[in-house]
Amino acid sequence: MPQPYALLTGATGFIASHLLPALLAEGWSVRACGRRPRPDWFSAEVDYRSVDLTRPEELETLYDGVTHVFHLAGASSSTSTEEEMHRFNVVATQNLLAIAPAGLERFLHMSSTSVYGEEVQLSVPVTEDVQPSPSRGYGKAKWETEQVVWARAEAGLPVIVLRPVSVFGPANTKLLGSAVLDTAMEAWAGRRTLAVHARPIEQRLVHVEDLVRASLHLAGHEAAAGHAYNVVVPEYPSSHDVAAILAAAFGMEVELDDDPTCGASYEERASVHRQMLEQGMESRILLTEQRFRFMAKANRNNRLSVDALAATGFHFARD
Template sequence: MADRIALVTGATGFIGARLVPALLERGWAVRTCGRRPRPESLPAAAKYHTVDLAGDDDLAPLLTEVTHVFHLAGASSSQSSEDEMYRGNVVTTERLVDAASRSETLERLLYMSSTSVYGEEVQLPSPVLEEMEPHPSRAYGKAKWAAEQVLWEADEAGAPVIIMRPVSVYGPGNVKLLASAILDAAIERFAGNQVLPVPATAIEQRLVHIDDIVRATMHLAVHPWSVGGAYNVVFPSYPTSHDVAEVIAGELGMEVELSDDPECGLDVDARGKTHDEMLAAGMAPDILLTKERFRFMRKANPNNRLSIDALLSTGFQFDDADLETGIRATIAWYQEHRWIV
């Protein structure tokens, strides 16, 4: 039997779907759960339980013999209402932590929180350190912060808690945030535009690649003194919205044109119509089409810069590849899988 037995919640999601095979490759026994029926893509070696963590089911059987919990289940603003975000982040965490508190085998309880806990309305000292008092400003950040409180209480009671706070994660399989921006550009190319208009005001972005998140998660989960800490996770270079648009446009054979109109590009109706045409032409419907064009690149965040000293002090190193290479490879993956046409 494997020495380490993982429970991965949210295993049907973007990050979980990449973490599970990575754990199996390293010899872990892996139990997983999600609400939907077992996905075909889940490796056969992973056990799967269909369970609503915020429902009434007894969660104790999920934790039997588990040494490491990777609590990834959560609900984000891209796809959920405020109530759903509370239920998906806070109620799931309360119930899981309660069940974990009765485990006799648990060595680590890792929670995937988010840098959205810091908020965007109160300016924090920059770069933002994990120990600064957060001021979450939106429902998602508030729900993640409330879920963190459940874990910090468990930590005080002696639970082996580790909290990760990633920024927007991108890469193959991602369906929102940067993925939606890539879809927006692909829509305009499909509509026959060779030029990609982008608002002239450059907005600083922050991203992290899915492979770095998976490696950081596994690294922190077995690190000897990571327990009791929170860890920001962001790639250490910050591109502007123009840099990101240049990479996307370049990969799609388009040219960026800076525009004084913040609402530049196709309007919502034209984007919806072209999107329908792309689906009719065989595009898979996975990437989220947002009402706002380039939604995730629109607003400057006063707390954009984050300290990653805590993560680096554990010996973690980001992949050498630069953001441009990662974004290009992601677009190539979308094209290959017909997530964009």
């Protein structure tokens, strides 16, 4: 049995910043890659490669010695155009798979529950074997990417696909991270109440540490190859519950409002954000055009089955 050697793509991103230390702690050797120069916080034992997966000429020796791939590189609608989402998800994955050697033990691909789509009514809770019907750019790109991965699975590659919902935790700069920034800015501007739309919207969340545990668990689970797994804590807090936690963290009270566009406008938030940066705040957290963007999206296919994950013996530790 060869020494387990992981190739971790998207290593400079949010989720990988938690998966990388977990792999090292479990004794894996790791080759990590992102486009940026080597991050300062990577320990010396990590073999870091700065590569652009859309450039096949940069990938030649990427797989040397590798037994398992954790493919996390990708792009989302928070920071990318539709064309970039296609290139950094679909084309990047095609290139990575084009040179995948025979004999890889596992190819774990980080997809997303956005592949299911929000508009076509699926049977809920959504199971992994449903025919996805993505309705937005990110979901379409992630589904097209999955199809590239499944085609290789049919040709014999032992593939595992994870479909997580919105992931939160330390170093999260988008989604819930942006909502934390929105709240911080309003608290900084002197507001005592956090206005949220009176209609509650069910949220789908998973803590990054649970996703990391699920990734490592599935990579070592004999029967996982060839399957997809939804990853969501099967309890769904409402936007009011999330707002109450955010408000409490900044000493504010939640105020319910019938106006869906309630709260500070983008111009107001952008101006406060500028002032905070001028006064020395250092933050990579994304300022979104729509306040609490991630909490505002209604999805008729919100509830997801996690029976497949549970059947492998996985339990969520955090909720």
